[in-house]
Amino acid sequence: MDIAASGSSRQHAILIVEDDDSLVKALREKFIGEGFQVYEARNGKEGLEQALSKHPDLILLDVVMARMDGLSMLQVLREDSWGKTAKVIMLTNLSDGDKIAESLQRGVLEYLVKSDWRIEDVVTRVRQRLNE
Amino acid sequence: MNNQEALLSALDEVALVSITDAQGIIIFVNDKFVETSHFSRQELIGHNHRILKSGDQPDILFEDLWKTISGGRVWRGDIANRTKDGSLYWADTSVVPIQGPDGKPEQYVAVRFLITDKKESREQIVEQHREFERTKSALVNALENVEQEKERIRLQSIETKKFALAVEGASEHIVITDPNGIIIYANHAAELITGFSKDEIIGTKAGTLWGGLMGKEFYQRLWETIAVRKETFQGEIRNKRKSGAEYTVSTNISPVMDEKQHIMFFVVLERDITREKEVDKAKTEFVSLASHQLRTPLSAINWYAEMLLEGDAGTLTEQQKSYLQEIYHGNQRMVELVNALLDVSRIEMGTFSVRPELTDIVALAQSEIAELQPQIDAKKLTCVADFQQGLPQLNVDPELIRIIIENILTNAVKYTPNRGTITLALHLDDERRNLVLTVSDTGYGIPQDEQAKIFTKLFRANNVREMEPEGTGLGLYIVQSILDHTGGSIRFESEENKGTTFYITCPVSGMKEKDGTVKLGHVAH
Numbered sequence: 001m002d003i004a005a006s007g008s009s010r011q012h013a014i015l016i017v018e019d020d021d022s023l024v025k026a027l028r029e030k031f032i033g034e035g036f037q038v039y040e041a042r043n044g045k046e047g048l049e050q051a052l053s054k055h056p057d058l059i060l061l062d063v064v065m066a067r068m069d070g071l072s073m074l075q076v077l078r079e080d081s082w083g084k085t086a087k088v089i090m091l092t093n094l095s096d097g098d099k100i101a102e103s104l105q106r107g108v109l110e111y112l113v114k115s116d117w118r119i120e121d122v123v124t125r126v127r128q129r130l131n132e
Numbered sequence: 133m134n135n136q137e138a139l140l141s142a143l144d145e146v147a148l149v150s151i152t153d154a155q156g157i158i159i160f161v162n163d164k165f166v167e168t169s170h171f172s173r174q175e176l177i178g179h180n181h182r183i184l185k186s187g188d189q190p191d192i193l194f195e196d197l198w199k200t201i202s203g204g205r206v207w208r209g210d211i212a213n214r215t216k217d218g219s220l221y222w223a224d225t226s227v228v229p230i231q232g233p234d235g236k237p238e239q240y241v242a243v244r245f246l247i248t249d250k251k252e253s254r255e256q257i258v259e260q261h262r263e264f265e266r267t268k269s270a271l272v273n274a275l276e277n278v279e280q281e282k283e284r285i286r287l288q289s290i291e292t293k294k295f296a297l298a299v300e301g302a303s304e305h306i307v308i309t310d311p312n313g314i315i316i317y318a319n320h321a322a323e324l325i326t327g328f329s330k331d332e333i334i335g336t337k338a339g340t341l342w343g344g345l346m347g348k349e350f351y352q353r354l355w356e357t358i359a360v361r362k363e364t365f366q367g368e369i370r371n372k373r374k375s376g377a378e379y380t381v382s383t384n385i386s387p388v389m390d391e392k393q394h395i396m397f398f399v400v401l402e403r404d405i406t407r408e409k410e411v412d413k414a415k416t417e418f419v420s421l422a423s424h425q426l427r428t429p430l431s432a433i434n435w436y437a438e439m440l441l442e443g444d445a446g447t448l449t450e451q452q453k454s455y456l457q458e459i460y461h462g463n464q465r466m467v468e469l470v471n472a473l474l475d476v477s478r479i480e481m482g483t484f485s486v487r488p489e490l491t492d493i494v495a496l497a498q499s500e501i502a503e504l505q506p507q508i509d510a511k512k513l514t515c516v517a518d519f520q521q522g523l524p525q526l527n528v529d530p531e532l533i534r535i536i537i538e539n540i541l542t543n544a545v546k547y548t549p550n551r552g553t554i555t556l557a558l559h560l561d562d563e564r565r566n567l568v569l570t571v572s573d574t575g576y577g578i579p580q581d582e583q584a585k586i587f588t589k590l591f592r593a594n595n596v597r598e599m600e601p602e603g604t605g606l607g608l609y610i611v612q613s614i615l616d617h618t619g620g621s622i623r624f625e626s627e628e629n630k631g632t633t634f635y636i637t638c639p640v641s642g643m644k645e646k647d648g649t650v651k652l653g654h655v656a657h
Contacts, residue, residue, distance in 0.1 A: 022432040026439065033444055064424055093427035095474065096420050097485065114431035115467045119438050 012130050013037040015056035017047035017073065018091070019065040026119060027060065034123050044068025048076055055082055057130055060122075061108075063092040063099060071099065074106045087129055091122070148223060148244040154237055156181050168246065170216040181242075186212035186220055201229045201240055210247065222251040305381070305402040311359075311395040313338045325381075325404050327374030338400060342371040345378065354385070358398060362387050368405070379406040412481065419477045426470045433463045465604075472606040475652045476589065479613040486618060486646035491530045493567065493638075494519045494558055500537045501556065504545055511550045520559035526567060527642030532614050535652060539607035540571045540634050546603070547596055547632070548575030565640055566620075572633035578626040586624075587612045595628060611636075614652070618643040 014031060018024045019042050031038050039054050041047035045068045051059060063070040070090065077083035090103050090111045100111050109129050112122065143149055144162050148169075151160040161169075161176050169176070169184060176183075185194075189212055200207040211225040223244035232238030299306055305325045308317040318333040326333070326342045333341065339351070346369055357365040364386040372378050381402040387395045437460040439445065441453065448456065478484040501508075501515060508515050544554045557570040578586055582593045590605035615622050619639045626632035 020428050020432070023428065023435070026432060026435040030435070030439060030444070064421075093424045093431060094420060095423070095471075113427075115427040115434065115470070119435040120442065 011035060011037045012058070013039060013054065013056045014126065015039040015041065015047065015050050015054065015059045017041045017044065017050075017059060017065070017070065018062040019043060020062075023114070027122075030119050030123060031126075036126075044070060044073030047073050051077060051083065051086065052080060055086075058087040058089065058126055060091045060126070061088055063090060063094050063103075071102055071106070074103065074108070078106055089126065089129065143243070146245065148242075148246070150176075150181070150242045150244075152181055152240050152242070154232075154239065156240075159239070165244075168215070168221060169213070175216070184213040186214045188212050188220070197227065201227050202237060204229050204231065204235075204237060210251065211244070220248070221246060222248045305400075305404070307333070307338060307400040307402075309338050309398045309400065311397065313398065316397070322402075325373070325379070325402070326371070338398070342373065343369070345370045345372060358385050358387050359395065362389065362393070362395065369402075379404055380409050381405060412483070415481060416478075416483055419474065419481075423470050423474045427467070430463055430467050430470065434460070434467070437463065469604045469606075472604040472610065475610055476606055476613075478652060479610065479617075484617075484646075484652045486529045486532065486643050488527045488529050488643045488645055490525045491528050491533060492525050493528070493533060493569075494523055496530060496533055497537055497556060497558060497569070500534065500541055503538075504541060507545050508554070511545065511548070511552075513545065513548060513551070514553040516553065516555040518555060518557035518559075520557075523558060523560065523567070524640070526638065526640060528638060529618070529643055532618065532643070532652065533638070536611050536614060536636060537569065539611050540569075540636065542603075543607065544571050544573040544575065544632075544634075548573040552631075560640070561637070566637040567640060569636040569638070570633060571636075572631060574631040577628040577630055577632050578624075579628050583624075583626060587622075610652070617646070 014036050016024055016027050016031075016038060018027065018040075024040055024042075028038050028040060039050050039056055041050045043065045047059070047061070047070075048068070050056075061070045061074065070092065074088065077086060077088075088108045090108050091114055092099075092111070093114050095113050103111055110125060112125070144164060146164075147162075148165040149160075149162040150158055150165050152158050158176050158179055158181055161173060166173055166176070171183075193209065193211075197207045197209070206226060206228050208224075208226045210222055212220055212222050214220055224247050225242060225244045227240055227242045229237035230239040230241060300319045302319060303321055305322040306319040307315055307322050309315050315334050315336055315338050318330050322333060323329055328341050343351070350369075354365050354367075357363050364384060366384050367382075369381050369383050370378060371381060382405045383403075384401040386399050388397050388399060390396050437456055440448065440456055441460065475484075497519070498517070501517060541554075541556065548554060552574040554573045555571070557568075559568055559570075560566070561568050576595055578593050579595055582595075585591050586593065587608050589609045591608075592605050612622055614620075615636065615638075619641075621637045622634065624632060624634045
C-alpha cells in the first residue's frame with residue numbers, strides 16, 4: 001500500500017512492516033503528522049517487495065508476522081545490494097533474548113519493544129537515526 | 133620221653149612258667165622265663181615276683197589278682213613286666229593256685245604267653261584309630277567351613293548380580309571406560325539411547341560414536357575435569373544417535389580411583405533430556421508468545437492515548453485530558469504487569485541468563501538514584517548516599533544488579549511520605565566476603581504480622597494498600613529470586629510508621645555465569 005504524504009521538501013520516507021491494523025494506523029498517522037512519507041506492508045513478503053521497490057530511508061520492522069516474519073525478511077533484505085545497508089529498526093513486542101541477538105547480528109540499528117516506548121519517542125529515535 | 137616230660141618240653145617252647153610259694157616268692161622258673169626276663173636263675177629264685185613289676189599298671193589290677201588266686205581261683209589277664217634292663221614285655225598271664233592239704237593254695241603256677249607284639253600293634257591300632265577320629269573331625273570342620281564359604285560367595289554373587297541387573301536395566305545410559313576413555317561396558321539403555329549396539333560401542337573411545345557436536349573446548353574442559361582434576365563432570369551435552377538424530381543429555385561423569393588416587397575407570401551416566409528440553413522450549417515459546425499477544429493491544433491503547441493527549445486529533449477539554457490520563461495510566465500498569473509476569477515466568481523456569489562482567493556497583497547505584505530523582509524531588513525526600521571508599525568492582529551481571537537496586541529504591545521512595553529520608557549505602561561486610569547494599573527509609577514500615585509475606589508474588593501489605601500505589605507487587609519476589617539464583621541474600625528490619633531497612637548481600641566472588649534463553653530486563657515494582 002502506498003500512501004502519499006502532505007507536501008514538504010525532501011521528506012524522509014519510512015516503511016512500516018507490521019501486521020496489526022490498529023498499530024499500523026497509529027504509526028502511519030503519527031509519522032504522516034510529523035511530515036514523513038509512509039509506506040506500509042502487512043507481512044515480510046510484502047515488506048520485501050516494498051523495500052526493494054521504494055528504497056525507503058528507514059524501515060520499522062515487526063518480528064512476529066504471518067507469511068514471512070521480520071527476521072526472515074531481514075535475512076533476505078541483507079542479501080540485496082541496496083538492502084545490505086538499509087536502515088532498519090525492529091519495532092516489536094517480543095523481548096526474547098535470542099531474537100534480539102539474532103537481529104543485532106543482522107545489523108539493525110535498534111530493537112524497540114513497542115509497549116515500552118511512547119510513540120513520539122519512536123519518532124524522535126527515527127529522526128536521530130536518519131540524521132546519522 | 134614220657135607224657136609229663138613231653139608236656140613240660142612243649143610248655144618250655146611256648147610259655148614262660150614260674151612257680152611261687154604262697155607268699156609270692158619265686159621257687160621255679162623255666163628257661164624261657166629266664167631268657168625273656170634277662171635275669172639269671174639265681175637272681176630270680178628266692179625273690180618276690182614283684183621285681184618284675186613294670187610300674188605301668190594300676191595297683192588295683194594286682195589287688196584283684198591276689199584276691200582271686202588266694203581265694204583259690206584262676207586269674208587271667210595281661211600283665212606287663214620289665215626285663216632286667218628295663219624294657220617292657222606283655223604277657224597273657226594265667227595264674228593257677230595249687231591247693232595244699234589244708235585246702236588253701238600253697239603254690240601258684242603262672243603260665244605266660246608273650247603278646248608284646250600283639251599288644252603293641254593293638255595299641256598302635258588304638259592310637260591310629262584316635263588319629264583317624266581326629267582327622268575325621270578336622271575334615272568335617274574343614275568341610276563345614278567350605279560350605280559356609282560357598283554360601284557366603286553365593287550370597288555375594290546374588291548381591292553383585294543385583295547390582296549388575298540394576299545397572300543393566302537402568303533407564304539411564306550407563307557406560308564404563310578404562311582410564312583412557314575406552315569403553316569396557318555399556319548397559320542396555322546406552323544401546324537404546326545412542327542407537328548403537330553393545331558390540332559397536334565396546335572398544336571405542338567414549339564419545340567418538342555419538343559425540344562431537346559440542347566444540348573442542350567443551351571436550352577439553354570435560355577431560356580436564358575428570359582426568360586431570362579427577363573431579364565429577366556435570367553438564368548438558370548434545371549428541372547424535374546412529375540414525376543421525378540429535379538429542380540432548382544431562383551427563384554425569386565420575387572417575388573411580390584406587391587408594392593411591394590412580395584412576396581405575398570412568399563411569400558415565402547420561403539421562404536423555406531431549407523431551408524435557410523440548411517441553412521447556414515449548415513453555416518458553418508459549419510465555420513469549422502470550423506476552424507478545426498481550427502487549428500488542430496494550431501498545432495500541434498507549435499510542436492512541438498518547439496521540440490524543442498530544443492533541444494530534446484536536447484540542448482536549450481538561451476533563452477529557454484527565455480521563456484520558458486515567459486510561460493511559462491504567463494501561464501503563466498493565467504493561468508493567470505483563471513485563472513482570474514475563475520475568476517471573478523466566479525465573480520460575482530457570483531460563484534467565486546470568487552474564488557476569490566487571491561492574492562498578494557504586495556507579496549503578498548512583499545512576500538509579502538519578503533516575504528516581506524526579507519522584508524524590510516531587511515528594512521532597514532527602515536522599516543520602518553512603519558509599520564506602522575504594523569498593524572493588526565485582527564480576528556480576530549489571531542488569532540483574534540494576535533490577536535489584538531499582539526495585540528496592542523505588543519501594544523506599546514509594547512507601548515514604550513527603551519530606552522523609554532515604555539512605556542508600558554500599559560497603560563490604562566485616563569478613564570482606566560480601567558486598568552489602570543497605571536501603572533504609574523513614575516510611576510507613578511493614579506491619580509485624582505481614583512481614584513474613586512480603587516476598588510472595590503480588591503481595592501488598594494492608595497498611596499501604598489503601599494508598600493504591602502503582603506497581604505490580606512482584607518486585608520483591610523477583611529481587612529475592614535473582615539473589616537466590618546468584619548466591620546473594622536479602623533480609624529486612626521494619627517497624628510500622630517508623631521505617632524499613634533492607635540488607636542485600638552479594639558475594640565479592642561475584643555471580644556465576646549461567647546460560648539461559650532470555651535476560652530478565654523489565655522494571656517491576
